Every structure is written in structure tokens, then in C-alpha cells.
Amino acid sequence: MVRFGAACGSGLGSSFMVEMNIQSILRELGVSDKVTVQHYDLSSASPGEADVWFVGQDLENSAGHLGDVRFLKSIIDMNELREKVTQACKDKGLVG
Amino acid sequence: MNGLLDILIDIASTPAILVALIAVLGSVLQKKSTTDIVKGGVKTFVGFLVVTAGAGVIVGALEPFGEMFKVAFNMQGVIPNNEAIVAVALDQYGTSTALIMLSGMIFNILIARFTKFKYIFLTGHHTLYMACMVAVIMSVAGFTSVSLVLLGGLVLGIIMSVSPALVQRYMVELTGNDSVALGHFSAVSYALSGYVGKLIGNKEKSTEDIKFPKSLGFLRDSTVSIAITMTVLYTIVALFTGSAYIQENLSGGTNYLIFALQQSGSFAAGVFVILAGVRLILNEIVPAFKGISDKLVPNAKPALDCPIVYPYAPNAVLIGFFSSFVGGLVSMVIMIFTGGVIILPGVVPHFFVGATAGVIGNSSGGLRGAIAGSFLQGMLISFLPLFLMPVLGELGFAGSTFSDADFASSGIILGSLANMGGKTAIMIGIAIVIAIMLALTALDKNKKAVNAE
Numbered sequence: 001m002v003r004f005g006a007a008c009g010s011g012l013g014s015s016f017m018v019e020m021n022i023q024s025i026l027r028e029l030g031v032s033d034k035v036t037v038q039h040y041d042l043s044s045a046s047p048g049e050a051d052v053w054f055v056g057q058d059l060e061n062s063a064g065h066l067g068d069v070r071f072l073k074s075i076i077d078m079n080e081l082r083e084k085v086t087q088a089c090k091d092k093g094l095v096g
Numbered sequence: 097m098n099g100l101l102d103i104l105i106d107i108a109s110t111p112a113i114l115v116a117l118i119a120v121l122g123s124v125l126q127k128k129s130t131t132d133i134v135k136g137g138v139k140t141f142v143g144f145l146v147v148t149a150g151a152g153v154i155v156g157a158l159e160p161f162g163e164m165f166k167v168a169f170n171m172q173g174v175i176p177n178n179e180a181i182v183a184v185a186l187d188q189y190g191t192s193t194a195l196i197m198l199s200g201m202i203f204n205i206l207i208a209r210f211t212k213f214k215y216i217f218l219t220g221h222h223t224l225y226m227a228c229m230v231a232v233i234m235s236v237a238g239f240t241s242v243s244l245v246l247l248g249g250l251v252l253g254i255i256m257s258v259s260p261a262l263v264q265r266y267m268v269e270l271t272g273n274d275s276v277a278l279g280h281f282s283a284v285s286y287a288l289s290g291y292v293g294k295l296i297g298n299k300e301k302s303t304e305d306i307k308f309p310k311s312l313g314f315l316r317d318s319t320v321s322i323a324i325t326m327t328v329l330y331t332i333v334a335l336f337t338g339s340a341y342i343q344e345n346l347s348g349g350t351n352y353l354i355f356a357l358q359q360s361g362s363f364a365a366g367v368f369v370i371l372a373g374v375r376l377i378l379n380e381i382v383p384a385f386k387g388i389s390d391k392l393v394p395n396a397k398p399a400l401d402c403p404i405v406y407p408y409a410p411n412a413v414l415i416g417f418f419s420s421f422v423g424g425l426v427s428m429v430i431m432i433f434t435g436g437v438i439i440l441p442g443v444v445p446h447f448f449v450g451a452t453a454g455v456i457g458n459s460s461g462g463l464r465g466a467i468a469g470s471f472l473q474g475m476l477i478s479f480l481p482l483f484l485m486p487v488l489g490e491l492g493f494a495g496s497t498f499s500d501a502d503f504a505s506s507g508i509i510l511g512s513l514a515n516m517g518g519k520t521a522i523m524i525g526i527a528i529v530i531a532i533m534l535a536l537t538a539l540d541k542n543k544k545a546v547n548a549e
Contacts, residue, residue: 009316014403017218020383041371043317056403058410062316076276076404 002092004085005050006039007063014075015039018054021078025085031094052088054081111190112148115377116141118198122384136380143376148190150369151183157362158184160346160355161330162495168336171435175329176442176481176499177322178225179370180363184494189231192244197227199249204256205389212537214396215264216389217256219279220378221371222401222500226281227252229488229498229507236489237514237522247526251510254529259283259502260399263456266290270408270459279399281502282449285476289453289469290460296468297461303412303454306463312414318444319368325443326360367444402452409455415463416454416470421446423474431478437485439478445499450474473501480504487511 004022008015019039026032040049042059047067055063057071070084089095107113119140123133158180165173186193200223208214217223230248239247260277263286268274278286315321334342334356347355389396406413424441431438450470457469477500484504485492488511498504513521 008403009318014401016378016382017398017400017404020386041375043319056407058403058406058413059316062314072407074271074404074407076271076400 002035002052002089002094003050004035004037004088005045005053005066006037007042007045007053007055007059007066008039008075009042009059014056015041018072018075018081021081022054022085025078025082026089028082029086029089029095031089034094035089051092054084109191111186111194112141112144114191114194115144115197115381118194119377119380119384122381122388126384126387139376140380143373143379146373146376147370148186148373150179150366150371150373151186152366153362153369154180154183154366157359157366158495160359161333161363163346164330164333164337164342165438165495167341168333168338169438171432172437172493173333173440173495174437174481174485175326175440175496176445176477177367177496178221178444178499178503179367180496181491181494181498182225182228183366183370184496185228185232185491189228189235192231192235192248193224193228195245196231196248196252197224199245200227200230200252200256201385203250203253205392207253207257207533208389208393208396210537211257211533212540213257213261213533214393215257215260215277215279215399216386216393216396217260217279217399218382218386219281219399219401220382220385221374222279222281223252223256224374224377225498226255226503226506229503230255230510232489232491233487233507233510233514234522236487237510238519239522243519247523250526250530251506254526254533255281255502255506256399258533260397262287263290264397266456266460267405270405270456275397276404277397277399278402278405278452280402280448280452280500282402282445282452282473282477282500283502284505285449285473285501286453286456288476289457289465289473292469292472293457293459293461293465295461297457297465299460299462299465301462301464302409303415303458303463303466304409306411308411308414315414315417315447318371318447319364321443321447322367323361323364326363327357329440330356330360330363402448405452405455409458409466412454412458412466413451414454415466416452416457417447417450419467419470420450420453420474420477423471424478427475427478431482437482439481439497441474441478442499445477446474449477449500477501477504480508483508484511487514 006015006018016039019037022037053066053069056075063069116137120137123136230252234248262283263278334352339352342352453470453473454466458466481497484507513525
């Protein structure tokens with residue numbers, strides 16, 4: 001099971017939205033049964049908890065320790081998220 | 097028969113069970129699997145108990161602060177922090193908060209369906225906190241049981257639908273589209289910042305043109321920023337209170353500065369625990385709310401938490417925070433000279449609200465707009481609580497209060513209505529607001545029909 005993580009400053013609102021959006025994109029791609037998505041707040045997120053992370057670019061300096069992070073210019077832009085989620089799925093061999 | 101009724105009443109009076117049932121209802125409506133329904137219900141139940149535990153910690157840390165401040169300065173010192181004031185209120189108002197939150201979400205969906213205010217407010221923790229404030233003010237005004245829940249929910253639903261509307265034109269300008277709204281109960285201060293930016297700003301010079309030191313990013317971590325600022329605050333107050341008073345009356349002999357450090361740390365710890373509990377509660381409720389509203393009001397706009405705007409202007413985030421905080425400090429100095437209640441600058445509101453105001457101010461008026469807009473709204477969110485606290489009943493004497501502009505604005509309106517004419521005045525007020533919203537909707541439909549011809 002590949003694990004995606006969405007992280008934000010408070011772990012309450014924005015990472016939640018990103019998690020829900022990632023889940024709907026995974027459903028679009030047909031791989032929602034192969035990936036789990038969770039949301040975290042940056043201070044309690046540890047790199048081992050997810051294989052790929054999605055974080056807003058304003059948190060670039062606080063998220064480096066998480067490992068494989070894909071930064072988002074806008075956390076509400078579905079097109080950018082779709083592009084980055086699809087790329088992450090390709091990197092993990094889930095889609096061609 | 098009586099035994100069963102007693103049990104039902106006990107269930108309804110235990111907020112933890114209530115929110116769990118709300119989560120279960122939401123999961124059932126979404127046709128989730130039995131394991132998911134049970135898991136969701138249990139997590140929500142435990143989540144509320146976690147919140148209660150955090151509440152205990154914060155109250156334990158706030159009381160000595162209030163006492164020290166009074167002894168040191170002979171004034172009431174208040175730290176605006178939503179988690180803290182909700183912690184104080186939860187003991188007495190937990191049940192009504194949970195029920196008003198449920199009722200408010202239902203009314204939000206209905207209002208979005210039938211009026212032009214098509215916003216679904218998805219920032220769950222703010223819904224919870226606003227439900228708490230509405231519960232307190234309307235209980236103090238005299239409402240109870242069914243009418244409290246129904247009318248309180250209606251008030252909350254109105255606030256949930258109207259708040260995003262106040263900021264939407266600035267959101268469209270910032271994001272370049274009209275599909276997402278801002279769901280954060282400080283819309284009044286954001287609208288102010290956007291307006292100030294437009295008035296005196298210069299869009300040519302943006303906050304993002306400046307080179308900013310990256311090291312300040314640690315302020316995004318609430319736990320760290322609260323712990324640091326509270327330590328500074330508690331230490332200053334402790335120094336003025338004097339070691340004798342503290343060691344005799346508060347710390348049981350522990351050195352007074354160490355005591356200050358213990359209490360300020362506890363405050364930060366309490367906020368952390370509350371947020372953890374709120375996360376558990378909302379984990380099930382918000383997706384259910386979103387899922388149901390997607391089905392019932394498909395053309396509604398989601399109103400999302402303020403950090404969604406931060407990536408658009410990361411420098412404006414920090415500039416907005418500092419400017420707002422300075423506004424808070426200036427306000428505090430003014431209050432010290434005028435005497436009475438002192439609203440201390442709360443780092444959490446000045447960070448999240450100031451940052452958002454900075455981004456919006458920058459979007460409408462560049463660097464100047466960001467600085468001026470955040471500064472002015474920083475003063476606004478410092479002075480507004482002064483007028484809110486008197487209508488909160490006993491909560492007005494707590495060491496904390498609600499921190500964001502919409503809490504104060506709605507609270508002041510509700511409280512003033514209550515003072516003018518009690519429950520009747522509030523009901524008339526609600527009726528008038530709904531009438532205006534329906535009228536605006538009708539006017540909008542007419543305009544569209546005329547344009548289509």
C-alpha cells in the first residue's frame with residue numbers, strides 16, 4: 001500500500017481539504033484502493049508516516065525533513081494537484 | 097419508563113456521545129461500511145473527551161494568569177485564544193454547543209440551497225467555536241432547550257453563509273476564479289484589509305518582491321509560537337506580581353519564575369491537546385458534511401480554512417502577522433491608558449488572521465496595502481473583544497475570549513439585541529436578516545432574468 005500524506009500548519013483545515021481532493025483524484029485515476037491518504041499537522045508528521053507528501057509551498061522551509069515532498073503553488077488548484085498526484089502515482093508505479 | 101427517559105436525557109447531555117452520534121449519522125447517510133461507521137463514531141467520541149482533557153489543562157493555566165495580572169496591574173488581562181475560551185465554556189455549554197453545531201450545519205445547507213449565499217462552511221473547528229459562542233450568548237439571553245438549538249442553529253447557519261460572502265470579491269481577485277471561498281470567522285477584518293489596500297495601496301510593489309529571511313517560518317508552528325509568547329507574557333506578569341504573592345498563594349512554594357514557565361507551557365500544551373481532539377472530532381464530521389452538501393447543493397462554493405491563501409503570497413503571511421501584532425500592541429497600550437480590561441495581543445489570532453489579512457491586503461494594494469490593512473485590522477481584532485465580553489455572561493470574566501472579528505461582530509450584534517429586548521428582539525433580528533437575504537436573492541434572480549432577455 002502506497003501512503004500519501006497531506007500536511008499543513010495546523011493539521012485541521014487545509015491538509016484535510018488536500019487529503020479529500022487527493023482522494024477524489026485517486027478515484028479518477030482508478031487507483032484509490034492502492035493508496036491510503038492521511039492528513040497531518042507539520043509538527044507531528046514524521047517522514048516514516050507517508051511515502052509521498054503534499055504540502056503548500058509557503059511551508060517549504062518547515063517540510064524538508066519529510067523526505068519526498070511535492071510542493072503546491074496553490075492548495076486549492078485541482079489542476080495542479082491532479083498533475084502532481086498523477087506524477088507521484090507514476091513515480092510509484094501505480095499508473096503507466 | 098422513567099428509567100429509559102433518564103438514560104436518554106443523560107445521553108443527550110453528554111456532548112461526547114452527541115458528537116459521536118452526529119458522526120455516525122453522517123457516515124450512515126454516506127452509506128459507509130459498518131466498520132467505518134463504528135470506527136468514526138468511536139474516534140469522534142474519544143476526540144471530544146480529548147478536548148475536555150485539554151480544556152482542563154488550559155483552565156488550570158489561565159486562572160493563575162488572571163489572578164497574577166489583577167494583583168500586578170489591578171486590571172483584568174485577557175488573552176484572546178479561541179481554544180482557551182471554548183475550554184472554559186465547554187463544562188456548562190458542551191451539550192448546547194454540539195446540538196447547535198449540528199443544527200447550524202443543516203441550516204447552512206438550507207440557506208445555500210434556497211438563497212444566493214451559496215457557501216458551504218467547511219472549517220469545522222470554527223463552526224464548533226462559533227456554535228459555542230452562540231450557545232453561550234443565547235443561553236445568557238434566556239433561550240433554552242429546543243428553541244435554543246433551533247434558533248441558535250439558524251443564527252450559526254446565517255453566519256456560516258454570510259461570512260464567506262463578505263470576502264469573496266477579494267478571493268476572486270486573489271485566486272483568479274470564483275470557485276473557492278474563504279471560511280474563516282474573521283471576514284470582517286479581511287474585508288477591512290482588502291478595502292484599505294484598495295484605498296491607499298500600490299499594486300505595483302508586492303510583498304513578494306522583498307527578500308525575506310526564511311528562518312521566521314517557525315512561527316507557523318502554533319505550539320512553538322504559543323509556548324514562546326506565553327512564556328514571555330507570563331514571566332513579565334509574574335515579575336510585576338512579585339515572588340511573595342505567587343509563592344504564598346499560587347505555586348505552593350515553587351520559585352515564581354519557574355511557576356510562570358510551568359503555567360505558560362501548560363497553556364501551550366492545553367491548546368495542543370484541544371487541537372488534537374478537535375482533529376479527531378472533525379475527521380468524520382466534516383467529510384460527511386461536505387458529502388451531503390455536495391449532493392444537496394451541487395453549485396455551492398466550499399468555504400475553506402485561511403491557510404489556503406498563504407501559498408499565494410508567503411512573504412505577505414509574515415508581514416501581515418507582524419503588522420497585525422504591532423496593531424495589537426498599540427491597542428494594548430491605548431487600553432492601559434484608558435484603564436479597564438486589557439486585551440493582550442494573542443499570537444494565534446494575530447498570526448492566522450494577520451497573515452490572511454496580509455495576503456488579501458497585498459492582493460488589493462501591494463506592500464502598502466498589506467502593512468496598512470493588517471495593522472488596522474490588528475487594532476480592530478483587539479478592540480472588538482472589549483465590546484463582546486460584556487455579553488458573554490460569566491465567561492466575560494475569564495482570562496481569555498474569542499479572538500477573530502466575526503466572533504466579536506456577531507456576538508456584539510446578538511448581545512445588543514438581547515440587551516434591548518431579550519429573546520423577542522433576537523427573534524425579530526433573525527427574521528429581519530433572513531428577510532434581507534431572501535430579498536437579495538430575489539433581486540439577484542430578477543437581474544439575471546433581465547440580463548437573459
